[in-house]
Amino acid sequence: MSQTKQVKQLDRVIIRFAGDSGDGMQLTGDRFTQESAVFGNDLVTLPNFPAEIRAPQGTLPGVSSFQVHFADHDILTAGDRPDVLVAMNPAALKANVGDLPKGAAIIVDTHDFTKRNLDKAGYDTNPLDLLGDANDPLGDFQVHPVDLTGMTVEAVKEYGLSRKDAARAKNMFALGLLSWMYGRPTEPTTAFLENKFKKAPAILGANLTAFKAGWNFGETTETFVVRYEIKPAKLPEGTYRNITGNLALSYGLIAAGVRSGLPVFLGSYPITPASDILHELSKHKAFGVTTLQAEDEIAGIGAAIGASFAGSLGVTTTSGPGIALxxxxxxxxxxxxxxxxxxxxxxxGPSTGLPTKTEQADLMQAMYGRNGEAPVPIVAPQSPGDCFSAAVEAARIAITYRTPVMLLSDGYLANGSEPWQVPSIDDLPVIDPDFATALNHASPKAAEGEPDEFWPYLRDQETLARPWAIPGTPGLEHRIGGLEKGEGHGNISYDPANHDLMVRTRQAKIEAIAKSLPPLEVDDPSGEAKVLVIGWGSTYGPIGAACRRVRRAGYHVAQTHLRHLNPFPADLGDVLKRYDKVLVPEMNLGQLSRLLRAEFLVDAIGYNHVRGLPLKAAELAEAVGQLVGEAEGTEVDLGEHGLNPPSDHEEAPSR
Amino acid sequence: MSTPTSTELPLPALRTGTESVPAAEGPQTAKEFTSDQEVRWCPGCGDYAVLKAVQSFLPDLGLRRENIVFVSGIGCSSRFPYYLDTYGMHSIHGRAPSIATGIATAREDLSVWVVTGDGDALSIGGNHLIHALRRNVNMTILLFNNRIYGLTKGQYSPTSEVGKVTKSTPVGSLDHPFNPVSLALGAEASFVARTIDSDRKHLTAVLAAAAAHRGTSFVEIYQNCPIFNDGAFDAIKDRDTKEHAIIPLEHGKPITFGVRDEETGLGDKALARAGGGVEVVETAAVPTEQLLVHDAHNPDPSTAFAISRLTDAGYLHRSPIGIFRQVERPTYDDLARAQVADAKAKAAQSGGTDADRLTKLLNAGDTWNVG
Structure with a gap:
């Protein structure tokens, strides 16, 4: 029975798909995201899954979820609180319902609400039996109980699959239903399924049928009377694609190889959440990329160092525990x-910590986690797509200054995605390896001062970089190693004055990188802000969203974000001094704030959460608002732009 | 979820260890391979003899000096690269095989050598050693075994005999030692040999065979430490005892030692099969056809392993010396380069530069245009 459906305009929606870790929620969320991307919405995603590949079925620890925030304007985060929860079993409902704001919609697959599964999730009584009762625990929400599994099995029975296999297509039924509800284009998913299951016609048929059945169910059922429309976002002109941080980072490494003309050599040991970079790069041998899955973390970097010595762009990928090794x-x-x-x-972290969850607590490790004075430049991307240019920038520094460079991504950037404006290769910097090919030093016995020796530590006066002479270059044979070098000639030296000089020179070389960095961009629309919020890495989204909220509420706040953590941009000290108060939100206990305090003697105030999840914009906005109030000596009330509903609006205020 | 499948790998023709390395244009001298750095080992150290042997062997190798790379870890022996005028890296403890793996995989045109010791290779770097051997990366690993820690001043090493009294084990060490050759054979190394620092002729012959072998060549060199473990190899060095202590291995010949018979050339002791292993027998007591003939090319390492077990785990009275195993199998680095070359060749067929193909890659998948 078809009926007229009401169409309602929305400017943004946050949907969370949640189910058992075997239910295909990551795929469902990913497909919905691709559909939304192709449709032209701006979007940000937050996958969240257990470390176990197949955690005990039906349990709370086994719940896997995927949150997507999409909008008709530019947004910065995956959203604090979902407007819609799709829950495939009791555990998924239980684990996620606490994150929902009042009035949120819940679409719940009733099929698994059995005594056994309710017990596993810790429900004494079936919450779906209490809907509408005085003590309805879900009374704050619009609950739509639907037998998704039952309808899926019924819809796909022509394919003769086992009941278990047939039921596996339920995620596509859910996807079809949500795609109908939000007017998503179906072609990308159809094409995706056709490609994925081209060798298994029955599975393909079942998935396509379930997907269509879900769509048709929305169209015909009386359960859902409203469809929603979220218009495409007005993004800057260009070609876009949806991209995760790990994919963007992999492409950035390939681009660095292409722009430097160096073969990329990756030595790596599998570790969550970095392994996808190894997987991706191993597919791109046509670009001259070599990937070596080493016997351990140390061998991974060892091989990369060897390859660099031999004239490749050596890369190693890992997570915190691997850096320690x-x-x-x-x-x-x-x-x-x-x-x-x-x-x-x-x-x-620490130790094995939370392998699949995000954090940014390795900054001090990157900065200081080595014996001796061992300065290393640090670069951090701020969003999934930004991982591309951050990788190119890290390569520029490494090659130009002959130094290891630490690139700090995180689990949220790695697995999260956003629309990414595809760059033009010609716009990327050209990186000159500038290999040494000639003798560079005249010994006292040299005829007429003509160079007759090669000094591997004779530095470029501007960059302080040493020459990179690779094996195979005649006449430049030399030995390097971990023992202290004599300045210039590079032979072993235990001389006290030389060691002091070399320690200072290595430090000066890293500091000299600041000269090549652009001025810091400070977003201070009114120019009247007294409070500066400064961050690094993946907190860019939540910080930006929080600042927009504060500004929408009518207050002034400035924001800046650091791509370079070591060295800091040359003008950072001046920027910090311009503001009365400096807030540093981080997913750690205050690592950047400590560096800023030590470097600039500024009273950097920390805002710190280590929950394994991105910072929540509304909470952060309240903290920013409070500081603005203190700085300006006024009472600050963010109203609906803070923790009060309706929350999660991230549009920048019109200027 | 995809299931791992095995793919037919393109198999490059097996080649000699150095054939992809450019040859020197003319004759070279040991002096050219000697760097200007002062050698700083203790007087009487066995490392001097090995250094001299290598410096005079390298000219015979006939490769361009700039295409030779020596990599070492940490320990007395690991100072070696500083004294050779080639490219070199004195790296960190135990990691030289991993660094050399990167060099050898990245560059076909380099002759890559690792110099390591019993502590560096078998203790802190044990993992890298066995994995280099199983991968069969084209390089030569020289393991200087003095059965002691020298640079840290005299602690027992992973090849020291049980009960060794050292600074760190005043009432005797408890660890059962590794037999480096057994370990290498267990890791299915494709070339495994043992030689002695003081026997320049044998050492040089083994170096030549190791360099000629394509794959990881593992060479254990018995090396005397006069300061902390003097005399550890006296039995096989002493004129009076060595013919009874050294079991010489020569491919295709019966393995005999002891007093030589002028006529047959056979020693009065020999190896014969016994159960699953081998045993020492009186040559005269068994029919000649039952003497064990050394087969270094046997694909099955079992017999070579059995022979390697004849080395004393305690104080060394007897040890087989020579090439235990020399078999051909594809090298990791050749295969890795073949995969890259294959992918590049396929890409080249579709034309365009790397930048063009990168543009295509970035624009692949679901894209949309704004504006």
Whole structure:
């Protein structure tokens, strides 16, 4: 029975798909995201899954979820609180319902609400039996109980699959239903399924049928009477694609190889959440990329250092625990002054910590986690798409200054995605390896001062970089290593004055990188802000969203974000001094704030959460608002732009 | 979820260890391979003999000096690269095989050598050693075994005999030692040999065979430390005892040692199969056809392993010396380069530069245009 459906305009929606870790929620969320991207919405995603590949079925720890925030304007975060929850079993409902704001919609698959599964989720009574009762625990929400599994099995029975296999298509039924509800284009998913299951016609048929059945169910059922329309966002002109941080980072490494003319050599050991970079790069041998899955973390960086010595762009990828193991080798690269990219996709720590959750608590490790004075430049991307240009920038520094560079991504950037404006290759910097090919020093016995020796530590006066002479270059044979070098000639030296000079020179070389950095961009629309919010890495989104909220509420706040953590941009000290108060939101206990305090003697105030999840914009906005109030000596009330509903509006205020 | 499948790899023709390395234009001298750095080992150290042997062997290798790379870890022996005028890296403890793996994989045109010791290779770097051997990366690993820690001043090493009294084990060490050759054979190394620092002729012959082998060549060199473990190899060095202590291995010949028979050339002791292993027998007591003939090319390493077990785990009275195993199998680096070359060749067929193909890659998948 078809009926007229009401169409309602919305400017943004946050949907969370949640189910058992075997239910295909990541795929469902990813497909919905692709549909929304192709439709032209701006979007940000937040996948959240357990570390176990198949955690015990039906349990709370086994719940996997995927949140997507999409809008008709530019947005910065995956949203604090979902407007819609799709829950595939009791555990998924229980684990996620606490995050929902009053009035949120819940679409729940009733099929798994059995005694056994309710017990596993810790429900004494079936909450769906209490809907509408006085003590309805879901009374604050619009609940739509639907037998998604039952309808899926019924819809796909012509394919003769086992009941279990048939039921597996339920995620596509849910996707079809949500795609109908939000007017998503279906072609990308149809094409995706046709490609994915081209060798399994029955599975393909079942998935396509379930997807269509979900769509048709929305169209015909009386359960859903409203469809929603979220118009495309007005993004800057260009070609866009949706991209995750790990994919963008992989492409950035390939681009660095292309722009430097160096073969990329990745030595890596699998570790969550960095492994996808190894997987991706291993597909791109046609660009001259070599990937070596090493026997351990140390061998991964060892091989990369060897490849760099031999004239490749050596790269190693890992997460925090891997950096701990690689520390000594990073020190070797500092001492031998070889180009090297060390990519740390940070996760919750310490130790094994939270492998699949995000955190940015490796900044101090990146900065100081080595013996001796071993300075390493640090670069951090601020969004998934930004991982591309951050990788190119890290390579520029590594090759130009002959140094290991630490690139700090994190789990949220790695797996989260956003629309990314595809760059033109010609717009990327050209990176000149500038290999040494000639003798560079005249010994006392040299005829007429003509160079007759090669000094591997004779530096470029501007960059302080040493020459990179690769094996195979005649006449430049030399030895390098971890022992202290004599300035210039590079032979072993235990001389006290020389060591002091070399320690200072290595430090000065890293500091000299600041001269090549652009001035810091400060977003202070009114120019009247007394409070500066400064961050680094993936907190860019929540910080930006929080600042927009504060401004929409009528207050002044400035924001800046650091791409370079070591060295800091040359004008950072001046920027900090311009503001009365400086707030530093971080997913750690205050690592950047400590560096800022130490470097600039500024009273940097920390805002710190380490929950394994991105910062929540509304909470952060309240903290910013409070500081603005203190700075300006006024009472600040953010109203609906803070924690009060309706929340999660991230549009920049019109100027 | 995809299931791993095995793919037919393009198999490059097996080649010699150095054939992809450019040859020197003319004759070279040991002096050219000697750097200007002062050698700083203790007087009487076995490392001097090995250094001299290598410096005079390298000219015979006939490769361009700039295409030779020596990599070392940490320890007395690991100072080696500083004394050779080639490219070199004195790296960090135990990691030289991993660094050399990167160099050898990145560059086909380099002759890559690792110099390491019993502590560097078998203790802190044990993992890298066994994985280099199983991968069969084209390089030569020289393991200087003095059965002691020298640079840290005299602690027992992973090849020291049980009960060794050292600074760190005043009442005797407890660890059962590694037999480096057994370990290498267990890791299925494709070339495994043992030689002695003081026997320049044998050492040089083994170096030549190791360099000629394509794959990881593992060479254990018995090396005397006069300061902390003097005399550890006296039995096989002493004129009076060595013919009874050294079991010489020569491919295709019966393995005999001891007092030589002028006529047959056979020693009065020999190896023969016994159960699953081998045993020492009186040569005269068994029919000649039952003497074990050394087969270094046997794809099955079992017999070579059995022979390697004849080395004393305690104080060394007897040890097989020579090439235990020399078999051909594809090298990791050749295969890795073949995969890259194959992918590049396929890409080249579709034309365009790397930048063009990168543009295509970035624009692949679901894209949309704004404006």
């Amino acid at each position: 690689k520390s000594e080798a990073i020190g070797l690269a500092v001492m031998t002054e070889l180009p090297l990219l060390v990519i740390d996709v940070q996760r919750g």
